[in-house]
Amino acid sequence: MNYQLAEAVIATFRQEDPSTHHEALSKFNYRAWQGTYRWLDASGLALYLLNRLEVLGIQAAIPGPVLLRLQENAEDNQANTMHLFQEFMVINREFTRVGLCYANLKGFTLVPDAFREVGQRLQLDLDFLVDRSHIFQCQRTLERQGYLLTGEGPNVKEFKAGNGRLPSLKDLYKPKLQRCVEIHFDDVNGSAGRAFRHDRLARAGLRRWEDLELPILSDCDRFIALADHLFKHLKGEWTRASWILEYVNFVNVNEENYALWAEVRRCASESEETKLAIGVATRVSLQMFDIRRMPDALAWTIRELPPTVSLWLDRYGKKVVFARFPGTKLYLLLHWAMARDGIVGSREAKSPFPLHRPARITVKNPSSSLLVNLGKVLEEFRFFLFRLYFHLEQGCYYMLEAAHWKRSVAFLRKADPHQGELQIRSLDTLESKE
Known part of the structure; x- marks a missing residue:
């Protein structure tokens, strides 16, 4: 996977600057795109990218075979x-x-x-x-x-x-x-x-x-559901970049819907879980994409984030989004910090290595032929090996990273209580956009 290309893809969804995006994407050859196909598909951004290229009028910035693939994907997806x-x-x-x-x-x-x-x-x-x-x-x-x-x-x-x-x-x-x-x-x-x-x-x-x-x-519940869904996946192995983009789009489309944001603020005030989910979703959105004008309700949830959660987002937010499918185990560090801070609804994950087999990915059908059933058994076995490799690779990476993370959390708790403030953009910047 070419991480520079992945970052250039994400950048196209930010400011309206066709020439800059054309120049950035033109640097990557067909081989770089081939190596990034899996992430582009798994992230959910492939179809959105094609639409964005068309809106900006920069389809020529990517190799012809790549553009053709995206167009075929779009046609298939319509069906x-x-x-x-x-x-x-x-x-x-x-x-x-x-x-x-x-x-x-x-x-x-x-x-x-x-x-x-x-x-x-x-x-x-x-x-x-x-x-x-x-x-x-x-x-x-x-x-x-x-x-x-x-x-x-x-x-x-x-x-x-x-x-x-x-x-x-x-x-x-x-x-x-x-x-x-x-x-x-x-x-x-x-x-x-x-x-x-x-x-x-x-x-x-x-x-x-x-x-x-x-x-x-309702509009408010649909927005909160987006935040809940994004936060749930950040607390798990895999987070699609497209989920973050959709969250940002929802905010931008409704930027002048003041009744909606007043209702969101009220709901977040009544529920610590909702406030935390919105704060996390908004902060990771700021890391990846652009919110044109920050509603006060969302800026408030960011200010209310626990310092350890803010630290995890600063340190691992982009790593999680740019990770190769099926993701990472860095979410376990977030669970660890949240549990020690006594954050509502949190519990510490026990081990990076599961003690049970993965869930079935095929459906049993007694009427299926022997050949079909053997094919399903083989598919289940391939999936088992796929998951086993993931757990071994990411489990080892987690164990190495855990020591660095715990030292960072210990330092944060000894430091100034404002240590966890927003580092991507200052609160002054946020408030100037409200």
């Missing part, structure tokens, strides 16, 4: 989006017919705030928020549509249907034989932040698609 939208409508019709209390999440609901057109974004699954009391009915409804439960956590269930094999990288943007749905449900017990999230269905609004008005989250 995939249409295929996924059809499934989106089928499931919504069924949920409406059986009377589920639910709302659509992410994906199509983020247009036009996070991205202008649905075909510009690589979307792999459908997400829904369902009232916890309707989970069983929801599962039965999906099973009638051919879906099987393939995984679950405290507040999520994953369902898959169709061909159980994962698409190859060359088919990433093409319509998928395997269909994936995630059902989310709020935890009604615990902190005020969780109680606040439980009210999201009551605050949901409607948006029309075709002949149906379908439930989506």
Whole structure:
């Protein structure tokens, strides 16, 4: 992977300066682009980059084969989006017919705030928020549509249907034989932040698609969901750069929506978890992209960040975003610091090396032929080796980095209490943009 090229790609989404971006991208040859394809696809930026090049009028800055690849990806993704939208409508019709209390999440609901057109974004699954009391009915409804439960956590269930094999990288943007749905449900017990999230269905609004008005989250809840989602992945192995870009786009599109930011400030004031998620999401966004005019509500969440969290973002934020897929284990250092600071909802991760096998990536089907089932076994084995290499490589890197990190945290706690202030941009700069 060519990290200088990755940085040049990120830079194109900042200031409107076509000549500068043309000059920067023109320095990289076809081989450099080939070595960066995997990151470009995994980061979710490939389709956004093509659109950005077209907006700036600098398509000639990249090698012809690279431009052709991006254009083919965009065409394939348009077909995939249409295929996924059809499934989106089928499931919504069924949920409406059986009377589920639910709302659509992410994906199509983020247009036009996070991205202008649905075909510009690589979307792999459908997400829904369902009232916890309707989970069983929801599962039965999906099973009638051919879906099987393939995984679950405290507040999520994953369902898959169709061909159980994962698409190859060359088919990433093409319509998928395997269909994936995630059902989310709020935890009604615990902190005020969780109680606040439980009210999201009551605050949901409607948006029309075709002949149906379908439930989506309110503007404030959609924004907070973006922050929560980004923060959740920063606390895990892999964070897509496109998620950060979509967060920035949402802020920029709504920069004059003062009612929205007043509501965001109120919600963040009532929930430490929400305030922390927004502060982290906003700060890492400032590291990677441009927020044209910083709302006061967001600048406030940055000022409220714990010093250790600010230190982790300063030291590792860019490393995490520019990491090769499937990511790093640097998030464990964030968990370690948060747990020792007693930050709400945090707990220290125990070990960089897991003691269990990875989750299944294929779906069992008793009616499949022996050859198909053998293919799935082989695919599971290849995935096991892939994960094993990741854990060994990144586990060793984590152990080396942990000693440096712990010394940095110890120094921070002994230093001036303002040591953790924003280093990317001073607060004076932030406040001048409010």
